[in-house]
Amino acid sequence: MLQWDLSPFSVTPAVSLLSRCVSRDVLSQEEIDSASSRLSPAFSSHLHEVEQRIRTQRQLDQLQLQTELLLAEKKNADVTHCFYLTRRFRMLQIFCGHLQDLLKDQNGLRQRLMRPLGRTNLPVQAHMHRFVVDLVKVLLDFIETLEEKLKSVRCSPSTGDHLAQLNSSLSQLLSHVSEVESLSDHVLQRKNHSA
Numbered sequence: 001m002l003q004w005d006l007s008p009f010s011v012t013p014a015v016s017l018l019s020r021c022v023s024r025d026v027l028s029q030e031e032i033d034s035a036s037s038r039l040s041p042a043f044s045s046h047l048h049e050v051e052q053r054i055r056t057q058r059q060l061d062q063l064q065l066q067t068e069l070l071l072a073e074k075k076n077a078d079v080t081h082c083f084y085l086t087r088r089f090r091m092l093q094i095f096c097g098h099l100q101d102l103l104k105d106q107n108g109l110r111q112r113l114m115r116p117l118g119r120t121n122l123p124v125q126a127h128m129h130r131f132v133v134d135l136v137k138v139l140l141d142f143i144e145t146l147e148e149k150l151k152s153v154r155c156s157p158s159t160g161d162h163l164a165q166l167n168s169s170l171s172q173l174l175s176h177v178s179e180v181e182s183l184s185d186h187v188l189q190r191k192n193h194s195a
Helices: 013-023 029-037 045-080 082-104 106-114 126-194
Strands: none
Touching: 013 029, 082 106
16 A cells, blocks of 8 residues: 555554554654654655645635634624614604504594595596496496396296296196097097998
8 A cells, every 4th residue: 555545544553653652651742743843754745745735624614614704794794783773773763653643543544444435526537438438337237137147046946846847737738638639539530430
């Protein structure tokens, strides 16, 4: 296995040797750190590159976190800044004052709203008078047809009874017709026998 193919987090024989030296107080951690901070032939250049990448990644993560915090602070600053809050507070006070004025005039407002609108005259422009007259005619026709349809709907429960009566009358009429035919046949036969 090549030395630069190793993961920076895998335990290499050099790392295990150094950890045993530190545990037996042969070397101190500070000595190892100082040796790794300066370029030393004892440590590979690949290790220094990996450490540098890790440091830059940490710095990049830290900068990204700071930018996210600044963006969140900027976003919330519009809402919590006293300039915007005072403006919103003034608008709220104006709205509350308007509502209080409406409540004071509530009785007058209630009377105006309860007054029927049929008594008010709406101005119609001169060129529209013909259309208004046509509209009134159409409206009257609609009301008449609506009344007829309502009457037929109201009478619909009795319609079944009327149909039943018509059917029974038809059957009675057919029975009478058959009787008249048989009687006429008898009369014709007797007339033929007597002649």
